[in-house]
Amino acid sequence: MPIQILQGTLDLMILRTLATMGPQHAYGIANRLQQVSEDMLNLNQGTIYPALLRIEQRGWTRGSWGKTENGREAKYYAITRAGLKALNEETERWRQMAGVVEKLLAEEQ
């Protein structure tokens, strides 16, 4: 069954993707997210645009136009130093959050 994306986690996933794979265009990012989630994410590819815009405006990524291997033009997003720092903080926060939720669920059973 496909799952919905939790509010705010998309930013984290995009940053992580960029940190791992280097500069990527929106399609590449969306593809990667679908691959990793083994198609469990219910992701219309258009929905990642607001997130891309948000993190770019925060100075976490920097966008520039370039060419794909097949000669198609695409906007590539690269993570900045501020983005890396934010990624670390966000990851830490996510782990804490997930830990708390996991612990709570475990106790309930």
Added chain:
Amino acid sequence: MMHWRRIVARLCSLFANRHAESDLAREVSSHLTLLADDFQRRGMSPEEARIAARRAYGPLEQAKQAHRDERSVLWIEQTMQDLRYGLRTLSKSPGFTITAVLTLALGIGACTAIFSLVNAVLIRSLPYGDPKRLVYLFSPNPGLKIPPEVICPSYGDFYDLKREAKSYANMSNFEQVRFSVTQQGSTQRIGGARVDEDFFSTLQSMPELGRTFAGEDNLPAHAKVAVISHSLWVSMFAARPDVLNRLIPLDGANYRIVGVMPPEFEYPFKSDLPYGDPHIQSTQVWVPLALSAQARTSRGIANNVSVARLRSGVSIHQAQAEMAGIMARLDEQYPPDPHDEGIPRAWGALVDSFTGVSIGAVRPLMRLLLAAVGLVLLIACGNVANLLLARASERARELGVRAALGAGRGRMVRQLLTESTLVGIGGCAMGVLLAVLFLRLLPKLDPGNIPRLNEASLDVRVFLVAIGASLVTSLLAGLMPAIAASRMELTEFLKSHAMRGRSTGHGRLQNALIVVQTAMVVVLLAGAGLLIRSYINVESVDTGFTRSALTFHVTLNQRYSKPEQHVAFFKELIAKLEALPGVQAAGSVNYLPLTNSESLTYIWVDGYANKNYQLSEGREVTPHYFTAMNIPLLAGRYFTDADAAITVNRPVIVNQKFADTFFPNRNPIGGRITGDSKLARWWTVVGVVADVRNTSLEEEPQPQIYNASYDAGDASVAVRSRLPPATVETEIRATLKAIDPSLAATDIHTMGDLVSVATARRRFQTSLLAVFAGIALLMALVGLSGLIRFSVNKRTREVGIRMALGAERRDVLLLILRNASVLVLAGLGTGLACTWIATRLLKSFLFGVGQHDPFTIVAVSVLLVVCGLLAAFAPARRAASIDPMQALRAE
């Protein structure tokens, strides 16, 4: 919180940014292409791949809209962030913030106040329909050596003009008149006008209540009707709506009120007429002129004012040409009027615009004030720009770090602009407060007869000018440092590591700003200096009379119709006044000095090469007038009581100017003068008195003859007393009441008051310009001091090295002061050059001082250099107290 922002965001996205929008479209189409490529690789046909790509992408428009929403939310959030950040950084450097806001506020406040003033005086429309088309008609006579705007066409000529001239839509004649109004036992005198049937239609003014005059009102039999002013309606009738058809007693006769004019209509005001009745400030009551058939065709000089409205499309020149033609024909057609003794029938034509007459005189002053206040605003802008530049340099390090951490350029420019806009808004708010304050204070300066000055108030237009000025100032001032800071090379910055050592390249710009500011201050100071010198010169003019004399005006009413009654009244009044305790002398005169009225006569002098139309002022005085006014006797004797009764070979007294002009190298005493063209009845000069400034303090005295006489229908009385004016005033009122309770003493002033009124305009312009020059000087000094402090901060290391290498503290002090004086001297030089040109525009404002007055130039230069060095001294001393060890370690 997020909720309302979303709503605003959606609204904002309606005004979507075109660049972001096209970028998005490009990105979406590239995304779809990549998707389709992939599907094709998996074996779909291009058409199938395109459809699959659309499906995988999801709803297109929805994705775009989400992007737009996000964009606007971000925009708002960033703005809020910028505002918060801006307020925080501004509050962290209160010195900068307060200086910048105050500087702007002063500039904007002064500018707004003066603009409001100019708006009220020059721009705001007058309460008459299209005042630009209103004109006065005069008929100057070249034979009379008097200003051309004194005499209007005679009634006979006027109605001929009215019949023949095609230039005017409407023409009207009126006469000014003063009425006594008695109410509950006390008599007051009000200004009025006798107007013909076309008066209100020419001015295109409507009553707020009732009607104006209709045709039959102007028949002498029906003429006892009146239109009253709004303020008279309020003061006499408590603004009661049933005022119509009530009676108002004017000079003892009852007039039926038929209309009330709106509050702003009190035409003619004193400033509306070139040579109006000086005792009438504004008009409170209008009655029909009601000329008799005989008066309507009289060709003699009358007391009328002719006002007309040009037909649309007709220029003043055309009207003037037409009038000149008609007047020339009338001059040939009619003989000189027998009542106008000896004046030839040579009446010319002069059409003057109403606005030129009423505000023409103050226009140069308004322009001067605008120019001065414009300079002040420019200096304020320069100052704020300099402050922002210095601040940006000091913050270069912070900005560099932020850029290195990934802050976008646009974002940084926006933030800096937000900051300067905050300064601008602060300056604007405070500036408007200051403007309101200035406007309250302006009328207190009592500028004399500037029309509608008291109506100056902040209106919407002025408000917009203020906001525009402040925002443009702050944006321009903020833009330069913002762009410079954002353009900085990141790698360069990281390499140089220590920004303090490296200027961001505004140094020259900052210096140039200071030089320009200083130059403008020099111009303002020189202007103010010249005006102050002129004012001192005017104040020290010898008026010829004592300022302590108390004067009042009295007009006899219709009960005094015969000359004997006049004589009896004034003899009794003067005798009773002189009997009062403390009174040294009392005397009356028909035209008091400095009240803007005079009587001119043609004279012939025995034993002098007489020319045609020699003019002299003539005044009728009671014998003790000279003693009461303390006008010194230079030769011969004053009048005695007996002189007033002499009818043959009347004794006269002349002034020094008269003696110098008509009795050169002769003893004037015993000389003979006549005003009679047939040289039949002669007057004998018995005394010469000092010149008196009759028209204004700034005009040279004219030849003057005094006759002794008690026979006057109205006169001004001067009383010299040892007691304070207030006490004397009470006694005067009591004395007058004891003689005749139906008479009122009006215009009670000391001569000092009249002098003060005569110099009020000059005092007004001088103090305003001096205040502006002071403000400008202060601003420039603050700017200079700030710049020096900034450069000292930048040169800490250099100073440290110099001192480590053996420079004395004194050397450092001198070094910094030398830098400051280079700037000041450059500004002074530029300023003096500009002053040389600019003061030519001041010429008409000067009195007794040249436009290139060396004293003023030297004084301004010394003042500027001294102030400049003082302003630079504090930061210079700080530089001298730098500890070399610390300075070197600090890097």
